[in-house]
Each structure stands twice: as C-alpha cells, then as structure tokens.
Amino acid sequence: MSCCVSGAEFPNAVALRALNDEIMLASRTVEEGVRQTDLSVPAIHCGACIQKIEKALAKLPGVEQARVNLSTKRVSIRWHAATTPPPFIEALNEIGYGAHLYDTASDGKDKTQTELVRALAVAGFAASNIMLLSVSVWSGAEPATRDLFHWLSALIAFPALAYSGRIFFRSAWQALRHGQTNMDVPISIGVLLAFGLSLYETIHHGQHAYFDASITLLFFLLIGRTLDHVMRERARTAVRGLANLAARGALVAKPDGTQDYLPVEKIETGMTILLAAGERVPVDALVLKGRSELDCSLVSGESLPQPAEEGTTLQAGTLNLTGPLTIVAKAAAKDSFLAEMVRMMEAAESGRSVYRRIADRASRLYAPVVHLTALLTFIGWMSIEGDLHRALTIAIAVLIITCPCALGLAVPMVQIVAARRLFEQGIMVKDGGALERLAEIDTVVFDKTGTLTIGEPKLASHSGSGEMLALAAAIAAHSRHPYSRALTAAGKVTAGQFEIASVSEHAGAGLEAEIGGSRYRLGRPEWAAPGAMRNETDAARVMLACDGHLLASFDFDDELRPDTAAAISALKADGLALEVLSGDRAAPVEALAAQLGLPHVAHVSPGGKTAHVAAIAAAGHRALMVGDGLNDAPALIAAHVSMAPASAADINRNAADLVFLRESLLAVPQAIEVARRARALVRQNLTLAIGYNLIAVPLAVMGGVTPLVAAIAMSGSSLIVVGNALRLGRIRAPKRGEPRPVTGVSALRDFPEEFAEATR
Amino acid sequence: MNDFLYLVPIALILGLIGLMAFMWSLRSGQYDDLDGAAERILLDDEDKPLPSKRPQPK
Numbered sequence: 001m002s003c004c005v006s007g008a009e010f011p012n013a014v015a016l017r018a019l020n021d022e023i024m025l026a027s028r029t030v031e032e033g034v035r036q037t038d039l040s041v042p043a044i045h046c047g048a049c050i051q052k053i054e055k056a057l058a059k060l061p062g063v064e065q066a067r068v069n070l071s072t073k074r075v076s077i078r079w080h081a082a083t084t085p086p087p088f089i090e091a092l093n094e095i096g097y098g099a100h101l102y103d104t105a106s107d108g109k110d111k112t113q114t115e116l117v118r119a120l121a122v123a124g125f126a127a128s129n130i131m132l133l134s135v136s137v138w139s140g141a142e143p144a145t146r147d148l149f150h151w152l153s154a155l156i157a158f159p160a161l162a163y164s165g166r167i168f169f170r171s172a173w174q175a176l177r178h179g180q181t182n183m184d185v186p187i188s189i190g191v192l193l194a195f196g197l198s199l200y201e202t203i204h205h206g207q208h209a210y211f212d213a214s215i216t217l218l219f220f221l222l223i224g225r226t227l228d229h230v231m232r233e234r235a236r237t238a239v240r241g242l243a244n245l246a247a248r249g250a251l252v253a254k255p256d257g258t259q260d261y262l263p264v265e266k267i268e269t270g271m272t273i274l275l276a277a278g279e280r281v282p283v284d285a286l287v288l289k290g291r292s293e294l295d296c297s298l299v300s301g302e303s304l305p306q307p308a309e310e311g312t313t314l315q316a317g318t319l320n321l322t323g324p325l326t327i328v329a330k331a332a333a334k335d336s337f338l339a340e341m342v343r344m345m346e347a348a349e350s351g352r353s354v355y356r357r358i359a360d361r362a363s364r365l366y367a368p369v370v371h372l373t374a375l376l377t378f379i380g381w382m383s384i385e386g387d388l389h390r391a392l393t394i395a396i397a398v399l400i401i402t403c404p405c406a407l408g409l410a411v412p413m414v415q416i417v418a419a420r421r422l423f424e425q426g427i428m429v430k431d432g433g434a435l436e437r438l439a440e441i442d443t444v445v446f447d448k449t450g451t452l453t454i455g456e457p458k459l460a461s462h463s464g465s466g467e468m469l470a471l472a473a474a475i476a477a478h479s480r481h482p483y484s485r486a487l488t489a490a491g492k493v494t495a496g497q498f499e500i501a502s503v504s505e506h507a508g509a510g511l512e513a514e515i516g517g518s519r520y521r522l523g524r525p526e527w528a529a530p531g532a533m534r535n536e537t538d539a540a541r542v543m544l545a546c547d548g549h550l551l552a553s554f555d556f557d558d559e560l561r562p563d564t565a566a567a568i569s570a571l572k573a574d575g576l577a578l579e580v581l582s583g584d585r586a587a588p589v590e591a592l593a594a595q596l597g598l599p600h601v602a603h604v605s606p607g608g609k610t611a612h613v614a615a616i617a618a619a620g621h622r623a624l625m626v627g628d629g630l631n632d633a634p635a636l637i638a639a640h641v642s643m644a645p646a647s648a649a650d651i652n653r654n655a656a657d658l659v660f661l662r663e664s665l666l667a668v669p670q671a672i673e674v675a676r677r678a679r680a681l682v683r684q685n686l687t688l689a690i691g692y693n694l695i696a697v698p699l700a701v702m703g704g705v706t707p708l709v710a711a712i713a714m715s716g717s718s719l720i721v722v723g724n725a726l727r728l729g730r731i732r733a734p735k736r737g738e739p740r741p742v743t744g745v746s747a748l749r750d751f752p753e754e755f756a757e758a759t760r
Numbered sequence: 761m762n763d764f765l766y767l768v769p770i771a772l773i774l775g776l777i778g779l780m781a782f783m784w785s786l787r788s789g790q791y792d793d794l795d796g797a798a799e800r801i802l803l804d805d806e807d808k809p810l811p812s813k814r815p816q817p818k
Contacts, residue, residue, distance in 0.1 A: 047799030070796030117786060125779040129772060145764070152768060 021261035022249060023085045026101045034064060035081045038102040039088060044073045049097075056095050060086040072237055074102055113233055116226040119164040123219040126160030127212070131711075134212040138708045143205065150202040153211040161195055164218050167225065183363040183408060186370050190403035191217060197396045208393070213400050213710045220718050221408045228412040228432060231419045235428035238661070239653050250275065250282040253326070264333045275325045278480060280317060283336045285327040287312045291507040292323035295482065298649050299337065299630050301449045301583030303457075303558045304540055305482060307508045317630055317649065321481050323507025337630070338651065341606060344634035345655060348610050357433045358682060359411040370402045377701045390703075398700040400710050402693055406717040410685035413725035418678035421729060426662040427671050434657035436682075437641040438675035440622050444571055444668065445613060445639065447627035448582035448589055449558065450647060452596070454663065455628070457482050457540060458559035459490040464544070464552025471498060472544045472554065475513045475522045478503040483542050483556055484511070487522075510542070521545045525553070558588065567665040568596050574669070577621070581609055583631050609635040626668060628652055643668060674728075681728055685721045692717040 027037040044053065050068040057066035057077055063086050064078040079086055092099040133149040141149065168191070172184035191214045198209035249263045253272045264282045267273070275281065277292065293305040299317045308314065314327060316336040333339065356364075374395045381391035415432035422429055429435055446452050462469055473491025476484035501514040510523010521528040522544045529545035540556040571578055580600040582589045593600035604612065609627075613635045616623045625632070625639035628648035636642035636655045644656035645663075653659050660667035696713050699705055705713075785791070 047802050050796060050799060051803050068796060069793040070799060071793045114786070117791075118783065121779060121782050121786075125775055129775050132771070148764065152772075156772075 020084050022101065023088070025249060025261075025263060027085070029081070030078060033081050034078050035085075037077050037079065037085065037088065039075045039077065039092070039099045040073065040102040041068075041075055041092060041097050041099045042073055043097050044068060044070060044075075052095055053092065053097060056091050057088060060088070060091055062086045063088075075099070113226075113229055116167065116222065116229055119167055120219070120222045120226050122160050123164040123215060123222050126156050126164075127215045127219040129156055130212045130215055134209075134707065134711070137209075146207075147202070147205055150198070150209045150211070153209060154199055154202055157195060157198075157211040157215050160215055161191065161218070164222060165191060168218070168221070181364065181367050182360055183366075186363070186367045186399075187217070187221060187403060187408065189371070190214075190399045193396050194400045197393065201393075208707050210396075210400055210707050210710065213707060213714065216711065217400075217403055217405050217714060220405050220714070224409040224412040227416045231416050231429070232431050234423070235419070235430050235659075238428050239430075239659050250279075267329050268332055269329055271329045273327050273329060275320050275327055277320055277322055277324055280319050281314045281327070283316050283329045283333050284331040285314045285316075285329050287314065287325055288328050289326040290323055291509075292325050293321045293481065293508055295319040295321055297449045297455045297629065301447060301629050301631055303449045303453070303455075303584050303588055309508065322479065322505060341630050341633050341651065344606060344610060345637045345651075348614075348634045348638035355433060355437055357411075358436055358686075359407070362407060362411075362686060366407065370399065373402070373697065373701070374398045380701075381703070394700070394703045394705075397703075397705040397710065398697065401696045401700040401705055401713060403714075405714050406689040406692055406721050407686070409718055410689050410721045410725075411682050413722050414678050414681045414685060414728060417725050417728045418674050421674050422658075422671060425667065425670055426660055427667050428659045428661065429671075430657050430659075434641055435675045435678050437622070437657070438624065438672060439679035441576070441624045441640055441672070443577045443579070443616055443621045443623040445579045445581050445616070445623050445625045445627075445635075446598075447625075447629060447632045448580055448592060449584055450628035451561075451626050451632075451645060452564055452580065452592060452665070453558040453560055455647065456559065457486045457556035459486050460555045460557035462552055462554045466492075468544060468552040469554075471515075471520070472522055472542075472552065474498045474500060475503060475511050475520060475544075478513075479505055479511055483540070483554075484522075486556055487542070487554060518546050521548075558592075560592075561663055561665040563664040563666045565596065567667075567669055568598065570666070570669040571672075574672070576672075581612055581635070583609070583629065606631040606634055610638045613638045624668075624672075643671065677728060681725060685724055688721055688724065689717065692720075 023037055027035045030036045041053065044050070050070060053068050053075060054066050057063055057075065060079075062080050064080060066075055066077045068075050075088075075092075077086075077088055089099050130153045133153050137146050137149050165188070168184045169188050171182065172188040175182045175185060194210040194214040194217075198211050198214070200206070201209050249261050250267060251274045252260050252262050252267065253274055254260060259274065262271075267283050272288065273282065273285065281294075287308055287310055289310065291307075291309045294308050294314065296302045296306050296315070296318045298319070299315050305321055306318075308320075308325065313330070316333070316338050377398050378391050378395035381394055382388070385391070412432060415429075415435055418435055419429045419432075449455050469487075469491045471491075473487050476487035476491075478484075498515055503511055503513045505511050506523070506527070508524075509527040510521060513520045513522070523542060525541055525543045528543040529548060529550040541553055542556070543553045544551045568578065578598050580589060580593045580596075580598050581604055582600070582602050583604055583606070584602060586602040589600050589602035601612065609632060613623055613625055617638070617640065622640040625636050625642045626644070627633075627636055627642070628645050630649045630651060632644075633649070633651050633655050636644065636652060641658075642656045643658045643660060644652045646653070646659060646661045648656070648659075658671055660671070692713070696705075696717075699709070790797075
C-alpha cells in the first residue's frame, strides 16, 4: 500500500499556493473565526501515534486543537482562520505520517445509524421493563395486579412501538405500496396485531397479553438491522478515507494575468490551466506549452509513462510526472473522460439484472405461507368451536410465533461476522449482498496494470557494476519519475559517496548531473547516449552515460503484486475460470499472462471491457471483476460482483463491492473462501429457523402458545442462529503481514473488535 | 398492592434515567472513536476535554 500522497513534494511556490487553496476549499467554518479541516492519516495505528500527531499539530501556530480519531484514522484540526492555513500536511510528513485531505462536505452525519441506535436503545429499555412486569404475571399475579401490570406494559409498549417500530413499518409500507412484499411486511403485521390483541385483552381483563413478545421481537430485529448497517458504514468510511486520486481543482491563469484556484466543476472549455509536476489532469485538455511525461496507468492501463509536448491531448485523471505544463481545457468536467466513464457505469448498471438477497427471496416465500397458515388456523377454530375471540387469539399467536425473528437475524449475523473476518484481513465489504454474490462466481476477470501488478515499475535487470547502479540511484533521488523512484529503491548509496554538484531534470528526457566536472545523463537512451546502439524502442529502458559515453543501462518491469502466483494457483485449484483483460499494449500483457499461465485479451477499450464482462454474464457465467483503473469502472459495475485494490481510482473504489487494502493478491481467494463459508452458514441458519417453525407452528395452531411459550421460543431460536453465526469467527485464518510492516503488532485483533485490546 | 404505587414508578424512572444517559452519551460523540478511547486511557499526558480554550500545556 502506498503510504502517502506526495503532498510535501510540491516543487514550487505556485503549487504550494494551490495546496493552501485546496485546504481552504476542503475546510469548513465551525464557529466565528475558527475553521476545521479533516485529514485522513492512514498510518495511525496506536496510542503513541495519537500522542505524537496531536502534539506536533498543536505546536503549529494558529492551530487551536487537533484531535485524532483512531477508529476512522482521521485527524480533525481546528485552526484560526488566518490568511493561510497552518502547514498541517508538512508537519505530519515531518514526523513520518502521510496525510491527505478528507472532504468533510461530502460526509454528512450518518443519520441512519443514529436513528437505528436510538430505536434500539428505546426498544431495549421497553423490552427489559415489560419483561420484568411479564415475569411477575407469569409467576401467577392476582387478577388485579395482573391487570395493572398489563396496563403498565401497554403504556410502555405503545411509545416504544411507535418510535422503534417505524423503521419496519416505513419499509413495509414502501414495499406494499409498490405491490411487493419484503421481510418487514410479516414483521409489521405480526407486531401490530400482537399489540392490538394485547390491548383488547387488557381492556377486557384478559389473562394473556403479548406486549413483551412484540417489543422483544422489535429489539432482536433491530440488533440485526443495526449491526448490518454498522458493517456497511465501516467499510464505506474506510474506503472514503483513502487518498482522493481525482484532481480537486486546478490553478487557472486568467486572461488578465492573475491566477485563481478553481474547483474542478467550475473549469470551462478554453480555460488555461497551469499544471505542476505531481498533479493530476483535471479535465480533458490540450498541451499549450511545456514537456513532460504522464502516468496513464490509472486511466488506460498503459504501464509506460507517455511523453507529452505541445499539441498532445491529455485525458482527465492522468498524472503529470516530470515537468510543469500549460494546458487548455478541451471539455468541462461533466464532459471529460471521467464523466464518460460515469455514464458507461450507469448504462452498465441499468443493464445488469437486479440481484435479490437471500433474505428477500426467503421472505417472498415465507410471508404468504405464514399469513395463509394464520388464516387457516382462524377458519379452522371458527368452524370447530365458533368462538370468534378464541379463534382470533390463536391465529394471532401463530403470527407472533412465526414472526421471522430468527430469520431476520439468521442472514445478517453471518454476514456481519464474515465481514469482520474479512476486515481483519484488510478486505472491506460494502454490503451483505456482495458476499452472497461472491459465493456464486465461477469466473474471475483480472485487469493487469495496478491489479495483477502493483502499477509501479521495478528495476528488472541492469548492465554495469553495482557502483553504476549506486550512482544512478544517487542521481535518480532528485526526481519523482517512476523509473527514478525504482532506481532509488534498488540502489544502495552510502552517504557522501558521490559529490553531485548540480542536477537538472529535462522533462521528457531525463536527468543531467554534474559530478567532478563531468556531465552525467540518466534518461531516455537516445538522449543520454545518442551514439549507443539501441534495440527495440518499446522496452522500458533507461541509460546512464558520462559525457555521451554509455556506462550502464537499466530495464524496468512492472512488478507483480505479492503472492500473485499463489493467489492465481489457489483460484485455479478452486476450479474457477481465470482471465486477464487489459487496456495495455499486447506485448506486456502477453508476457505477464504467459508467466501466470492465463488466457488474455489485450488493448481493450473501456467499452470493450464492459461488453466482455456482459458477454460472460450472457453465457450464463457469473464473473468477479478485479480492476483498479478508470477504464475498468464500467466493467466493475457490469460484473456479477467486483473487487478493487485500495490504490484504485476513487470511482472504482466506490463502484466495487469489495476493496482490499493490502497489497497481496491473496485477498481475492480469501474473500471467496469466506464468502462461501458464509453462504454455508446462512443456509444452516435458514434451516434452523425453518426447523424451529416446524416445531413451534403446530403448537401454536393447536392453541398451546401462551405469552410465556412465545417469549422462550423466540429468544431461544434467536440465540441459536446467532451462536451458529459466531462459529465463522472462531475458525481463524493464518495471520498475514500488515500493509505497513512498521506497524506490525497492530494486526493482532480479535473478534469482536469492541472487546479487543490492541496488543502492544 | 400499595407498595406498587411507589415501587413501579421508581423502577421505571431508574430505567428512563439509564435510557437518557445513553442518549446523551450518544449525542455527545462518546461512541465516535471506540478504539481511540481505549488507547487514550494509557496516555500519561494531561488530556484536555474536547472543547478547550486553554493553550496546550508547556
């Protein structure tokens, strides 16, 4: 996992101003004269980090308060709105934490979760109090006391039902209005009828009231609902916290000579934009001035940096690597490449068949059966005894006992435990339905650049001695070009080994350094050593030359993700059909596919990828699409289920059903394995729930269910399915390395996290 | 029977107080950072409450 965005490496004052403007843009006013900025700091992992970061930030002038949130790995900083924001990001980089802006505007308070937790609290309060009263009734209270307690129960139950139950009533009403039924319909009917009957009984001094059953039912179901929501929200927060890879704005040069930092949406066709090295192209544009190289890997899957000069057309989202460019916008943001991808994603979305979750499919069968049984019970008792009150009581008892309490918990509980397991392994699941779909797949389609590979070049081989490599590394340390970074990482330089007098970077060519009076050049072969022979121009090759004499050449290779071979063979052993689908040129795709022994298709357009995935679906197969580039985004939507690495484009991380945060590709087989195990457990739980009904329903139909029996049966069945779901958490996966080896021990988390202590 | 007249209200009020306390803690953001709260108890430093006007000690 790339640990930090290069916020600190902005080369000139213009870019620094742009960064400050960006911070202003992303901050908000909390009170008079005080602004708040939220930063995402993915490397926070322990108490020491909290202390270090808060101290360092509080020392900055103008900072009023800095508060770290360890759960979301964010820092919120309140600062006095002066002319320029304090240098938060630089301060964090200095103490070794990468940080990036977190957009507070898009992150409204999570209302649903608050509503659910409140409803849960109210239901819990009501359920415990009513249960207390009910126990004394069951233990044989005298009729007067019993009536008093029934009235008290009714008094507590009514507001609780209105407050906590509305979540179910609302959803049930929505479904009924559209002529459908979901799990909430039988729940609402059961709860409301139980309450109505109990109220009637209470008024007529009846013996049995089901207030406790109806509220306990709500309580149990709300637990399932809340946990389900928390799981999805956690995944969403984790994904949102990752670096924002799209440009947020750009520095626009106005005709009158002034410069202004504008958000991307405000950039119009014809505007002149100053693009510093290290920035992403905000909209589709044409180069007016300057030379540079562009990293297109995230956009097209192309693994080699592409040269750019006057007249080159740039796609939005590509990264400017080496030199500043002056570009003119060719399209507004809404017409750019990114927007085109969004449109294709929408088209793919509408073309995909709607997946119905297991719970919904089950309830579709379940609700009519339950309601029919209750109706038949009523008719049966009417024809036998002709006592309307008795027949009605028994029919409602049937509805209460069959209320899908266990069913409502059976599926979400398993999915929550499974999501927790995956979370420990650095895999985020967006919702429970994704797990169900993941268990069904028979085909896996991989993107190449950034998915099977890391998307960063690595030194593959070099000619020349180790000293030459060290020299090249020393020179390369002055550049942010991917090849330079690879060289710096590969070469070992001892301090003071080379006396480099000066280094200059020539955009689109390479680096020139002066050492001991000689001019050294490191860069494109034809520029560094014009006389030297060259083979195919296609290869990713850099040469080091001294005054035009070739010293060494370096070949680069896109490095495979760790464990790729192991992951591929695990998937093959599982009997899944695998495939590589890349937008890159044929040669590198072919080489990689041959290395892994996979069938491949190269040079595919984004539309082609979508069509390919759709064709797999049309052939009756279910495909998992794994991809990181913008060009993969529509295909991610079109696929049955999709995964993206954390390094993927923002739009992909939002589109994918699962996001894996660690570099290892083993995340794919791990996720599939957990999903399959979860499916098995869901089936077991559904069987258990049905088995419970097979025992309880005849009892209810015969009129043998008192409120006491109902309470015991419901709690019992719920406990059984929850217990069964927890079995998934007990089977422990072998521990894998953390994304950042430095953090090491923080991986030792146990389920459930709330009760776990971070081992230090 | 007379005992109920004060016992039952007391029980209910106690329950309500608990409910209110939970709602308050929820609203004041005490569940926002469960992992952080677990770690902060180990920090030796003087830890200020959330909104503070005092400058950072030392």
